[in-house]
Amino acid sequence: MMNRNEFFNYIAENVRMYLPSSFEDAQVLIEESIKENGRKVPALLIIRQGDSSIPRIPLEEIYSDYMAGNSLNACVRKAADLRVAYDNSECLSDLGYVKDYEKIKDKLMIKLCDPELNQEWLTDKVYTLHGDFAAVYYVKIFENEEQTFSMPVNKQLMEDWKVTIKQIHEDALLSERAKQAFLFEIDDYICWITTGNGIIRNLLDGKTEWHPEIAETPLLCLTNSSMKNGASMILQEDLMKQVGEIIGSDFYVLPSSIHETLLVPIGIMDVSGLFQMVKDVNETEVDLSDQLSNKVQYYDRAKGIFENAERRNKATSFIIMNGEFYMGQGPAAA
Numbered sequence: 001m002m003n004r005n006e007f008f009n010y011i012a013e014n015v016r017m018y019l020p021s022s023f024e025d026a027q028v029l030i031e032e033s034i035k036e037n038g039r040k041v042p043a044l045l046i047i048r049q050g051d052s053s054i055p056r057i058p059l060e061e062i063y064s065d066y067m068a069g070n071s072l073n074a075c076v077r078k079a080a081d082l083r084v085a086y087d088n089s090e091c092l093s094d095l096g097y098v099k100d101y102e103k104i105k106d107k108l109m110i111k112l113c114d115p116e117l118n119q120e121w122l123t124d125k126v127y128t129l130h131g132d133f134a135a136v137y138y139v140k141i142f143e144n145e146e147q148t149f150s151m152p153v154n155k156q157l158m159e160d161w162k163v164t165i166k167q168i169h170e171d172a173l174l175s176e177r178a179k180q181a182f183l184f185e186i187d188d189y190i191c192w193i194t195t196g197n198g199i200i201r202n203l204l205d206g207k208t209e210w211h212p213e214i215a216e217t218p219l220l221c222l223t224n225s226s227m228k229n230g231a232s233m234i235l236q237e238d239l240m241k242q243v244g245e246i247i248g249s250d251f252y253v254l255p256s257s258i259h260e261t262l263l264v265p266i267g268i269m270d271v272s273g274l275f276q277m278v279k280d281v282n283e284t285e286v287d288l289s290d291q292l293s294n295k296v297q298y299y300d301r302a303k304g305i306f307e308n309a310e311r312r313n314k315a316t317s318f319i320i321m322n323g324e325f326y327m328g329q330g331p332a333a334a
Contacts, residue, residue, distance in 0.1 A: 018080035101161040108172035110232040114293035131306030179224040223260035244301040255292035
């Protein structure tokens with residue numbers, strides 16, 4: 001069994017065997033790039049003279065196939081097939097249309113990340129801040145059941161478009177709204193996963209009520225119909241207003257992953273417990289590429305804003321000292 005580096009080099013050295021003759025003189029190399037959350041992602045580049053765009057073939061995904069039992073030949077063939085498929089797709093082989101904002105504005109996507117963990121990566125990206133999260137804008141290039149190709153919007157592309165960040169944000173929200181929001185009880189999901197039976201009800205249908213006081217696990221999950229990059233649904237103001245009406249109170253937003261958030265009514269658990277739960281799950285269950293943040297948010301229904309739940313909790317707590325009330329930690333020592 002080869003280790004990662006041995007496997008990656010083997011793919012690069014043998015991929016030409018499965019490529020058509022038009023790739024005979026192509027340059028093949030492995031390049032590592034920095035992605036969200038500081039991930040270092042190796043990719044295979046197969047470059048011919050005159051190529052207008054170069055696809056990055058993700059090697060970690062193919063290595064996972066190898067570790068799952070796929071043969072070396074099958075893995076090399078997959079890398080070659082991905083490169084050829086890129087050439088055969090009009091929307092991938094010629095990306096000149098991306099510079100035309102009117103052609104791509106309905107293809108805008110939003111992915112959330114923690115800006116504190118992504119300072120370097122965000123340097124040239126277009127994004128806005130919402131509570132402790134950054135909304136990063138992408139253009140969806142191609143999507144099927146197995147893969148999604150997208151590219152982050154950088155500052156140069158925004159200049160080419162001659163539009164403002166505000167316009168990009170508004171159009172991205174409209175584009176995302178086309179993906180049906182999906183709000184469901186964790187109990188329904190657990191039943192479906194463990195038994196294969198039951199129905200995962202969408203509480204946004206206006207027909208189903210939720211009663212957290214009798215729920216075995218008083219948690220809701222908010223995502224989109226594809227359950228991919230669904231955490232960004234929390235940016236839809238009208239949707240969050242509807243969610244607040246269903247919950248019936250302010251609520252905490254747990255950054256479960258970039259694909260979904262968990263919503264908890266206030267008073268169910270203390271903030272420190274929620275924070276520790278998110279931290280533990282991120283460290284043990286969520287792949288680094290899917291992690292959003294450890295920072296639990298408090299959603300204020302009246303204001304329609306997110307606040308850091310821990311900071312808010314400290315600011316609104318009080319102690320009694322010498323018969324007097326003090327906010328937070330009490331008076332500073334003299």
